[in-house]
Amino acid sequence: xxxxxxxxxxxxxxxxxxxxxxxxxxxxxxxxxxxxxxxxxxxxxxxxxxxxxxxxxxxxxxxxxxxxxxxxxxxxxxxxxxxxxxxxxxxxxxxxxxxxxxxxxxxxxxxxxxxxxxxxxxxxxxxxxxxxxxxxxxxxxxxxxxxxxxxxxxxxxxxxxxxxxxxxxxxxxxxxxxxxxxxxxxxxxxxxxxxxxxxxxxxxxxxxxxxxx
Numbered sequence: 001x002x003x004x005x006x007x008x009x010x011x012x013x014x015x016x017x018x019x020x021x022x023x024x025x026x027x028x029x030x031x032x033x034x035x036x037x038x039x040x041x042x043x044x045x046x047x048x049x050x051x052x053x054x055x056x057x058x059x060x061x062x063x064x065x066x067x068x069x070x071x072x073x074x075x076x077x078x079x080x081x082x083x084x085x086x087x088x089x090x091x092x093x094x095x096x097x098x099x100x101x102x103x104x105x106x107x108x109x110x111x112x113x114x115x116x117x118x119x120x121x122x123x124x125x126x127x128x129x130x131x132x133x134x135x136x137x138x139x140x141x142x143x144x145x146x147x148x149x150x151x152x153x154x155x156x157x158x159x160x161x162x163x164x165x166x167x168x169x170x171x172x173x174x175x176x177x178x179x180x181x182x183x184x185x186x187x188x189x190x191x192x193x194x195x196x197x198x199x200x201x202x203x204x205x206x207x208x209x210x211x212x213x
Contacts, residue, residue, distance in 0.1 A: 005052040014050040018043075065114035073103050 026042055027035040077099045084092040151160040151169055160169045 003054045003056065004047075005054065008052045010050040014046060017046050017050070021046075063111070065110045067110065070103070070106050070110060073099070073106055077103050 021042065023039070026038050077096070080092070080096040080099050084096045148163075148166050151166050152158070153160075153169070160166045
């Protein structure tokens with residue numbers, strides 16, 4: 001994006017160049033379109049030479065599935081809304097509400113198509129992990145920030161702010177809550193209320209039975 005610094009413009013030189021330019025020769029190029037383009041190019045050149053400017057690269061905040069058609073529908077919706085606010089008639093209200101429905105339907109369709117396309121790519125991809133994470137990033141969007149807030153110990157004496165400290169503390173928390181094979185027999189099972197008088201004396205299963213569940 002080009003931002004003109006008009007306050008620093010060399011106005012005298014700019015005006016002299018425009019006044020003394022041989023516009024007749026510039027526009028004598030044949031067609032109207034060619035003449036218009038020639039004048040535009042010359043004026044742009046004069047402006048660039050006499051008005052300082054800064055060029056910035058701006059990122060669009062639009063969703064990746066936005067296209068020109070949906071932008072036109074959004075502009076139409078906004079215009080109908082302004083018209084309705086200026087003149088609160090039933091017909092203006094109906095036109096605005098109808099356009100809102102059109103926008104909602106198109107947005108949903110575009111979003112669903114975009115996400116379905118990414119899901120199809122994920123299911124059929126044959127590349128490495130780089131492609132996988134690129135697809136995941138597209139699916140989640142740039143506004144998604146997968147961060148865990150700062151954690152505190154149970155006695156509030158320690159703070160865990162780095163990703164490594166958070167992961168370690170979460171691991172310690174979960175390992176303290178669940179049984180493990182290496183010390184399962186050393187832990188006391190909780191006492192549960194009996195809900196039947198029947199007792200199973202022998203229970204056995206195998207890997208294949210578990211897989212079928």
